[in-house]
Each structure stands twice: as structure tokens, then as C-alpha cells.
Amino acid sequence: MRNKSPKIAVLSGKGGTGKTLVSVNLASVAGESLYIDCDVEEPNGHLFFKPERVCEEGITVKVPEVNEDLCGGCRKCADFCKFHAIAFIKDKPYVFEELCHSCGGCALICPDQAIDERERVVGRVQRGISGGVRVSTGVLNTGEASGIPIIKRLLEPHGLQEGLPVFIDCPPGSACAVMESLQGADFCLLVGEPTLFGVHNLRMVHDLVRLFGKPEGVVLNKCLAEENPAELFCLEKNIPILGRIQFDNELGKLNSDGRIAARERPRFRKLFASLLEEVMKEVGHETAAHTQR
Template sequence: MENRLKIAVLSGKGGTGKTLVSVNLAYTAKKALYLDCDVEEPNGHLFFKPDYLTKEDVSVKIPYVNDYLCNGCKKCVDFCKFNALAYINNKVKVFSEVCHSCGGCMEICPESAISEINKSIGKIEKGNLEDVTVVSGILNTGEASGVPIIKAMIDDENINEQVTIVDCPPGSACIVMESIKDADYCLLVAEPTLFGSHNLKMVYDLVRLFKKPFGVVLNKTQDGFNPSKEFCENNKIKILSEIPFDVELGKLNSDGKIVSKENRSYHDLFAKLLTDITKEAQNEAIINS
């Protein structure tokens, strides 16, 4: 890890408290990088309200067909497994929304009638709150995949903070896989419901598939039966923290406040959680070295 730590925060569904945990881990880390990879609905910036905002466009390559060179052989149409090309009215039509930018159609064309052009799919915004660098990926409405935006965020060569917090998209699809690929540790956030335990299992299976060290935060806990806690105990999963169901926390969070900034007890809770994650990740690094 070269003394740097990248923590990916996951949940099997939206609304579990993933962003709550991510934002407050980044804030208590002091000097940190917060990456909001929930590119369809990024909301971390609503808490940080970063200054010095910069914007960077993210584009992908899509095919452009020169109708004068195309001889209508349809090899490109037959090649594309995503049905992004069709031969209509003696012309090849490109459906850019489902194109995966593989470039295969351009390579297979015998007449060199296909080239590539840039298509904007979204943007990356960067700013700061105190010593936290806040980076948000924003996917344009109607685009099918935010993976290229997340890849650009994760692979940024300028990332040099000691602690990076990756606020992953909910679920366990390709965009989540891209978000956790370089993570040193995965933190799974779950609610105390049957639905919550079902979705916890989704991300549990994912991080095990990727062979990532991980632990769990149980959010909105109350007295009584907790299916997510039972799932952790049955599968010998380490529970790193339990965040209580708390009206004050809920109000601060709904008002766009960073709870660890406003409330000392929650600052201590998230600071301890970060310390425990760091120890877990270091122990895992030693075991695998």
C-alpha cells in the first residue's frame, strides 16, 4: 500500500448510509481524498460544499461511418455483439447509447470506412473543503454506463493523499466492480432489516469474489432482532461499528451537515472506525506480504 490506504465503501442498495459513512470517514481523516463514484446520483458534494470547483469532460470513442467508403458488406454489423450497429436503408447506423467503444468494427471493416469520434458522457468535478479533496463523477442523463467516468477517477495519477475514500455506487454491478478494483479495504454498510441483510449478502459475495479484505458497519441499529447482524455472526464477518438509529443524526444528515463536524461523539465514532479499518488493512497487508 506504500503507506497509503484506499477504502471502498459499499452497500447493496441505496439509502443504507453509505455516503454518510464515506463523507465522515474522509472528514475525520483530515487530509484525505473523497471520490464520489455514484455517478448516476452523486450527493457527497452536498455535504462538503467544496470550494475552487474545477470541471473536466469525460468522453468515449464511438464509430463514425463514411457512407461514401462503405460498400454495405455488413461485417461490422455482424461483428458487434451489443447491437450498436444496424444496416438500414443501405447505410450503417450507429446506436451510440449501447456502443461499448471496443473499436472492433473499425478494425474489421475491409474498406476502412469506419473511424472513431469522441462522445461526451459526463464530467468530473473537483474541489476542496479544508484538507479534503472532493471529486465527483457525474454521468450525463440517458447514458448507459458510468464505468469510463469511474475509471478516469480511480486511475488519476495525481492521487497522492494518504487516505482515499471511494463512495461506491449501490449494488454489485460493473460500476461497483470498477470502483473497488484497487481498494485496499472494503467497508460494507447495511441496515437492520431482512431486505438489508439480503443486499448485504450481494456485496459480501462481490468482495469475496475480488478477494478483498472487508468489514461491516451496521447503520440505524436499534434494540431487537437485526437480520444483518445475524448474517454477519453466522458468516463470521467482523462488525467494525454500529451506528444507532438517532433522530439528531438523521436531522443533521438530512440538512446536509457533516455529522462528525457538528457532533463530537460522532466524530469519535468515525475516527475510531477509520483507525480500526487502518489496522485491519495493515494486518491483511502483512499476512499477504
């Protein structure tokens, strides 16, 4: 059975390989779809979509607040915090809010009930529409350490529209924010570039995807006539290559002007439509394989 609303995570080990190029253009050729920008430290998909009717929601996390009148100075909270978000200064806890992971452990462990939790805004989620594409963007406030709460909110199931394919523009790298972005995905599309440095990072994200047991495929970006290390890597690891995007000045120009190539030029529409078809074939195949297991 074909999955009607597959969630496709677009990944790459490093920045600048073309995650946004690929995910924005795939969402555009998919017609009715969802584009979710989980690269909350530097979201840029909205620069292409220029969404309209944007609604904004603040995202908060819980942080401890110490009531010094109740605090007996036992230090249990500071010793408990694995993130070193609580220092113990002059016999009182001192909270570094930006290091807090909102686990709530300090409030639980405090024998004096001296710790309450309060909400602190760390960023926002913007939702708008661009043609048939529903565009969700996560924005982490400058200086904040973790975008995870924003990514969680972006990917909450009830925020997703049943029946529409979802394209998740993931953060670069292979750290926590990437794991959070891909863990609910049905398929991982890795964007590779033809450099050794690119392959090093591609390998890291490939290992991560394998760790999560997700089906994957690669799209090779910026392809040149010469030998492509990313392609060799895919062949060696037996990763399906679902498409190739040639190094192309016009594509580069459109992209750097913040325009969506697939909406501007028929030849790019065709390119991304055929990539989408390949991706959907893989997703359908994988879904069927999962059902059989």
C-alpha cells in the same frame, strides 16, 4: 508495514443504507484525505462537502462514425458488435451511440476503412477541496447507459495523492459500476442496515467482494434495540463488524440537511474516528498479511 494511502471502498448492496454518510464522515475525520464519489448516476457527496476551488473536466468516450461514401455495406460491423450498438438499415450501418462500449472493434473489422472514431462527452469529473478533504465527483450525463469511463478516470492512479487515505463512495448494487469502483481498493467497507431486504443486498455485495478476493468489514447502520438481521449475517459469514451506528434522529436530521455530522458534533466525530481506527487496523492487518504471503 502500514499502508499510508490505503484505498477504502465503501459499498452496500442497495441504495439508502448509508454509504455516503459513512464515506463522507470517514474522510472528514481522517484529516487530509481523498473522497471520491463513484456513484456517478446520483453523486451526492459534494452536497455535504460543498467543495471549493472546483475544477471540471469533461469525460469523453470514442464512438464510431460511419463514412457512408466508403461503406460497401458488408454488415461486418453490425454483426460484430456484441452490444447491438450498430443496426443495419437499408444496407448501411446505423449507430446507437449510447449503447456503444467503445471497444473499437467495428473500426478494426471494417474492410473498407469506412469507420472512424470520434469523441463523445458522456459526463464530467469535478475536483475541489473541503477542509482537508480533496473531493472528486463523477457526474454521468442524464440518459447515458454507462458510467464506467467516468469511474475509470476518477480512479486513475496519477489522479490520487500519494500518502493520503482514499475513500471511495461506490454506486449501490453489485453490477459493473461497482466492480469498476472496488477493483483497485485495498479494503471494502460494507454498510449494512437491519432489514431482511438489506441483508439480501448485503449478501450480494459480500459475494462480489469475495469474488474479487478483497478483505472486508461491515459497519452496521441504523441499529435498533431489537435483533439485527445484518449482524446475524456477519456472524454467520464471519465478517468482522467494525462499527455500529445507532438509529439516531439527530444524525438523520444533520444528514438530511446536507451537513457532515462528524464536523458538527463531537459525539459523531468520536463515533466515526473510532470506526476509522477500526478500519485502519484491519487495513494494516491485511496489508501485513499480504506482504507475508
